[in-house]
Amino acid sequence: MKKIVSATCIAACSSTLLLAASLSTANAADWPTGDVRLVVPYAPGGTTDVLSRRVADLLQDALDANVIVENRPGAGSTVGTGRLARGGRDADHTLLMASPGHTIGAAIYPDLAYDPVEDFVFIQNIIDIPNVMVVPASSPYNTVVEFIEAAQDENMAFSHSGVGSSIHMSGELFKTLTGSQMTAVPFAGSGAALPALLGGDVDVSFENMPTVYSHIKSGDLRALAVTSAERSPYLPEVPTLSEIGEYNLDQFTTTAWFGLIAHKSFPEEGYEAMQEALDEVMERQEFQDFAEQLGAQAGQVEGEAFKQFVIDDLARWEEVAQQAGISQ
Structure with a gap:
């Protein structure tokens, strides 16, 4: 038997869909209702x-609201x-x-x-910045x-910029995978670590791209891999560690990723509004130019995929951390 769908039913269903769409838009438009606070869990001046x-x-x-940056550094980012x-x-x-x-x-x-994981809502990964395995020109x-x-x-x-930094942990991962004899030498930030690397006081580092890019281009540092x-795309002639094909390096992939998260109670309308706002921000030429200055690429994940x-x-x-004996 054929089922006959009445015009009345079609109209009702269409109205329901339109109402749901309008409610979703209205919900996103209802947030924010005041200033937005963006917590940076590091001191001023760094990449984050x-x-x-x-x-x-x-x-x-994008939000038509004040966004106030608040630095709360200490114990890594904890x-x-x-x-x-x-x-x-x-x-x-x-x-955050x-x-x-x-x-x-x-x-x-x-x-x-x-x-x-469970105490937060994961909104969107914004950019990824590779680290670079660099040695002094000498x-x-x-x-x-x-x-x-x-x-x-x-x-x-x-050298690295502090215990638990992506620079430190990239070095520890390299050491573990390759069986290399390596000793970590900590410094109080990349600014302090860089002169030791340039001067040949240490043999290697796995620094963030923005820190070493100009020194690679000037010839003061030699990039071995990203x-x-x-x-x-900013160092196209430099291989990835994973393409080396030896010493278990096919397992080596890390980036300094940056993304926005919120407390687990963050409202749905806030999540939707932030998704829309971030899409707008990341499409703007001035943001893309800024990301290029960092040697960064746009993040690829949001929501559940980011989680x-x-x-x-x-x-x-x-x-x-367990293999390196630095879990506390």
């Missing part, structure tokens, strides 16, 4: 802070993140610029007062394989 302030400026236009995790009456208008410190901090400090090593072969018998010093899954990315990142760094 610079990116956050640029994004905040552009979000103000102090600022812990502040967000506690929630409170302003949680519905508070965001998360980075690898979100997962690395949880890997190093497993007894944190918050769950790095180094005898011209390839990754040459470096690894030497590091089987000779202990190499690698840590991302694909070659960087799964964080889960996978956490599992990887937990393993590295």
Whole structure:
């Protein structure tokens, strides 16, 4: 028997769909109702802070609201993140610029007062910045394989910007995968670490692209590889570590990722409004020019896919922290 759908039913269904769409738009338009706070869990001046302030400026236009940047540094990124995790009456208008410190901090400090996954809403990954394996211009090593072969018998010093940074953990991952003899040499930030690298006081580093790009171009540093899954368009002649094909490096892929998260109680209308605003921000030429200055590429994940990315990142760094003996 054929089913006959009446015109009345079609009209009613159409009205329902239109109403749902209009309600969704209205919900997004209802947020924000006041100032938006963007927490940066690091001190002013670093990559996370610079990116956050640029994004905040552009979000103000997209949201038609004040976006106030608030630095809350300490213990990696766990102090600022812990502040967000506690929630409170302003949680519905508070965001945090998360980075690898979100997962690395949880890997190093497993007894944190918050769950790095379940206590948060994951809005959108904004940009990814590869780290670069670099050696001083005076180094005898011209390839990754040459470096690894030497590091089987000779202990190499690698600099990093602080325990638990993506630079530190990239070095530890490289050491674990390749069986290289390497000693971590910590500094108080990349600004302090860079002169030691340029001067040849350390053998290698896995620095963020923005820190070393100009020095690579000037010839003061030699780039052996990038840590991302694909070659960087800013250093197209430099191979990825994963394409080396030896010493387990096919498993090596890391980036300094940056994305916005919120407390688990963050409202649905806020989530929708932020998705729309971020899409607008990332399409603007001034943001794309800014990302290019950082050697960054646009983030590829949002929502549940971003959450799964964080889960996978956490599992990887937990393993590295345990193998390196730096889990506390």
